[in-house]
Amino acid sequence: AGCNQEDSADASTAKKPSDGKGRVAVVVSTLNNPWFVVLAETAKARAEELGHEAVIFDSQNDPAMEASHFDNLLAAGYDAVLLNATDADGSVAAVRKAKERGVPVFCIDREINADDAAVAQILSDNYAGCVELGQYFVETVGEEGKYVELLGLSGDNNTGNRSDGFHNVVDRFPGLEMVAQQTANFDRSKALEVTESILQSNPDIDAIFCGNDAMAMGAFQAVNTAGLADQIKVFGFDGAADVIDSIRAGKIVATAMQFPKTMARQAAEFADEWIKGRRDFVQKTPVAVELVTRDNIEDYAAYGSKE
Amino acid sequence: MTDRPSLGARAAKLQAIAALVVLVIGLSLATDSFWTPDNGVNVLRQISVNLCLSIGMTLVIVAGGIDLSVGSVLALSGAVAAGMLKNGVDIAAIGSHLEFTAAGAVAVGIVVGLLCGAFNGTAITRFGLPPFVATLGMLSIARGLTMLWTGGHPITGLGETFGALGSGRFLGLPTPAWVVAGLVLVFAVVTRRTPFGLHLYAVGGSERAAKLSGVDVGRVKFLAYTLCGGLAGMAGVLVAARLDSATPNAGIAYELDSIAAVVIGGASLSGGRGSVFGAVLGCLIIGVLNNGLVLMEVSPFWQQVIKGAVILAAVAIDRATRTGGASE
């Protein structure tokens, strides 16, 4: 093999940007979910716009693989990392390691449970978003009624935060009874299957709250096939393309718009500024999650506001 | 074993049936929502995909092989079919643009599946790859191709006609159930009444003896994998139709459920034993279980534990009552 340590050493130091151009790694928890594809691709695109080289790493929901990605990209001498973490706790170690090596990490969408590891975390305010969603839920469903909740991935922070935010509101109304709570792994077909089954034991429910839009689509499909579309109100979270359409079509009642593109761009810009020398970043930049209903649907497009 | 299952195999079937009956009775007593026509329809719709895969898996397993790629092939076929249906295809050569009807899209999906299967078959028969490895490679390749084809985004809005294939009904039963029922009958006949079918059992029983008996072992295996791929393609179409959307992450880990179903149905992974109806039983057991656990509002965590335990129990009883099933 032609190259020995020295070459590669100065190869990597050569990348230490004098010209403010660097290499940015986009480490994403998984690409098996379109939402993250949007997130990752927007981040990459923005970084490149700003003149940097950017590469996407897919952790396939495996913290260990994420750790390996960090080892590799640190060895390969990247200048900044945009991280969509696989695991609020499991990812911390890797981020600290990067910090030790002087490589800045910017978290997107998924929080990590440490505020001294990442340079900055740009996060959907999942909790607040679901509080708002919960309030609208009570408005539309009423203070009396039965509902079902579909959770995302066990062990995922967003799953927890969303559920907590929602219940923080809804549980104040004893008239609202949760007759079933199941996980559907943020997955459309799993949600469809689970809902079909739930509707057997509880055909009389009034609403279904879903931890993300993929599940909302699946749930609605089950409701629709069962001919209960008028009786059961479905709520989602994300602002994915087909949910926006469904809200416009009056099929799904509401979702909470996260701004993956905004978050991704923001993170890329932070990285750019770091490379250019800025160091003062606030630890957390919450990105507001906006309630999307039939009333304000016209202001929104897939994964964001209308440009 | 073949036309009429041998003592052992028949015992196995009976056991599987017993296990199913026990489950059904148990659930009917435990919940009042299980034993209802509607829920029956649900179970049927829910197992139809796994069953579609399991028919093909039966062919492969009886011939002494295995196919880990069905889940990914399902995703790829569904995605390509959906893409064609939605956007058609530009044929640069003649500079013309080709549109697809729902039926056309279905055909496309099946063809994609057949091609993947043929690739597996070639890798195994021509290049002597162990089926596990060949299909493991395909699992990875087909998933990657799906991602590339879809760019990671679901292809949605596939239209009424196509959707009907997934969520429609005919004589009160779900369309997919009818489709798969048809496939079950066809392949039941193929496996029990055609030379190809009997050759599957021979090849699975002893490749060397089959070869010396004039069986074209390579051809038989190749066909088995190709058909298995085609059925995975059909399954992919069903999933897409049902979700009215082809998602790139469809079918992940489906191979395990499908293999489990075939084995619960009395097949032996060392080949030469198994049947399409066995696969039907296996799928029913797994399907009823998934459905029942949700109806009983068992916590998701416990669901996994119980599901695993029941699969073990079902097969344990089966093997216990079969002669020499232990060795595998």
Add this chain to the structure above:
Amino acid sequence: MTDRPSLGARAAKLQAIAALVVLVIGLSLATDSFWTPDNGVNVLRQISVNLCLSIGMTLVIVAGGIDLSVGSVLALSGAVAAGMLKNGVDIAAIGSHLEFTAAGAVAVGIVVGLLCGAFNGTAITRFGLPPFVATLGMLSIARGLTMLWTGGHPITGLGETFGALGSGRFLGLPTPAWVVAGLVLVFAVVTRRTPFGLHLYAVGGSERAAKLSGVDVGRVKFLAYTLCGGLAGMAGVLVAARLDSATPNAGIAYELDSIAAVVIGGASLSGGRGSVFGAVLGCLIIGVLNNGLVLMEVSPFWQQVIKGAVILAAVAIDRATRTGGASE
């Protein structure tokens, strides 16, 4: 494969080595970041977990079986070990509270793995379950138990000492690499030089012959699965230590990489063939590939396609140059 590998087997090894060398040279030329001490260390650390699993998988596969549960067992062992380390355990009986040192926690993890393995072994040898089914059941059960134990939330903050086991270094090499290297040597000896090792090959080659020669087939298989479980437990500890956190989703689908490694290393899934060093080669090939594709900045989607293709190629060459490897 045993003391003097037969021509075929040796050829297989050579092929695997060749494949590895080609990969390494190719990557060294293609990227300047691959052939660096740092990256070498990375690759070592990255393969150590898969290698730990693959040692156990080798035992099981050589004996003619398979273990699909290693990924889930890894997660469960890691979680229990972490839980004990963090919170200790209350022994209601004597109303006392038990704390664990890092070493103690490691032991706990291994024991949990051994127990899961023993369960598999019992299901297979006592109840005659096909290994595929038995371990598939365990895959589901162990995952469920992990979720229940952790409540679905990771267990973190496991402390310096424990963490060192995962991310520490010794003589410039990663601690986990040392641990696994030790295990490789031990089990290389076990498989090549002990009666138990010899019996693994005999049982995998011809269960009947082994039985009639007075080999306690049941015991041999039981041991193989138990050890495989124990090694998965060790792997679970390594993962938790490395992440300083035991996550309930750890190890999903790891069984596939591990089986692939063992087979790439020249093992036969029909039993009787395979070796620990083969597994090492297999893990290196897969590890180098994963690492290299990332360094070459191949898009994630293409990575899957290429990885699948390379695995196929590697094994195809191997089999092509081996006599009679085709039949499997």
Add this chain to the structure above:
Amino acid sequence: MTDASPTPPPAVVSSAPLLEARGIVKTFPGVRALDGAGIQLRPGRLNALMGENGAGKSTLMNILAGVFAPDEGEVLLDGAAVQFRTPLESQQAGIAIIHQELNLADNLSVAENLFLGREPRGTLGLVDRGRMRREAGAILERVGLRIEPNQKVGELSVATQQVIEIGKALSQRSRVLILDEPTSALTAQETETLFRLIGQLKAEGVALAYITHRFDELDEIADDVTVFRDGSFVCERPFAGLSRPELIRHMIGRDAPVSPAATATQRRETVLSVRNLTLRRASKDSARRVDRCSFVVGRGEVVGLFGLMGAGRTELLEAIFGVHPQHTSGLIAIDGVEVAIRSPLDAYRAGLALTPEDRKGAGLILGGDVTENVTLACLDRFCRFGLIDEPARRRLTQSFADRLRLRTPSLRQPVRLLSGGNQQKVVLAKQLATQPKVLLLDEPTRGIDVGAKHEVYQLIRELADDGLAVLVVSSEAPEVLAMADRVLVMCEGRLTAEFARGAADEQQLLTAAFPDTSRRRIA
């Protein structure tokens, strides 16, 4: 049963039995394999166990070897009742057995197989491979095999493997040795060696049980004879003064059939003609396993092919049958028309059929039932509109089952559960079912009992008379001489002699079969 009695009569010889089985009953699903069977084995004597296929001989031996547990009856060792729950327990009690079927692990070396389950331990309880190899060498020496202890068993011929089994059993230095058709895969050469060893064992006071379907072997080794019929003990007699017809009457309950006289030899029109057939081994030695063989077989003619182990007869047949297309050269013509045979399928299409020598490995789908096996090679014949006509299929199977007196509870019985001889009949039936023009038989009577054997001779003769051309590989000179119209002798891959019917005796056959130095120098 005329002279059957529930338990054996008082020992024929004064010396007390070392190992004895009494009133053994053993049933398998659908079969009563043993029904009041027993045997007595005495130190320094060989008791030959005779009986038709399916009489229960192997089953009883398996019980003595701890493979099966009896449903009823008792086993006595030195007069004390014992129960062997595992093969190991039986071994430890000093009982060694050579099973009817090969039981070696192909993937292990010869040495490893010889010591499997009782490996010599060295330091730290690790296997002492050096010692294992040395002792293996000694054992191979003793049984007269010149092969490397490290060679993989899978690379050896059936015959060689059988000899290894013998060595394995001998090396256990046991007090009782059971041999279940040990010579069925052997030829004169190794049989000699075996009998010499048996002589030594007797002298050492070992008690032997010996199962065979080859009568002439008895003269050399048998002291006593025990006869079974339909799973029951019939009688035990000292061999001396027991006439063959009498023995056969005990075995089959009627008088011995007479083997058919071969038709007078006259030139017939050629059906199969082989020119310069050569087979090169793919592996290490590119030596020719079959070397420029040319011969013809005529319509209605039975040609015997005689040779020693490793002569390459099996491979000659396989070469003709298209099993090794890539290594085979030469011309094959059927009815004067040259045919290209690249695979067994081609061979069947050309009107050839082959019964392989390795019954379990190559002849049968062990898990399949009788019907499945018998009709496997001719399924197309039952196809109507692509579907198989089941009744027709079962009728054909039934007809062969009757014709060959197949002993099976039903046509659905997995052949794995049939006795050795009955399995061989199934293999034959499968080939005959293809209605071939040329029938290639590799050791067709291996492990077949006297009754069935004569039926097979009869059958072969009938088939020949119906115009079939038959080429029979056999290792039993008398059999070849009795059956064949013409005898070819093969040695080291070459045809070395041809005798017209009656033109040769056993001695001449053997001389032609043994490698002679001058010929080897030319080769």
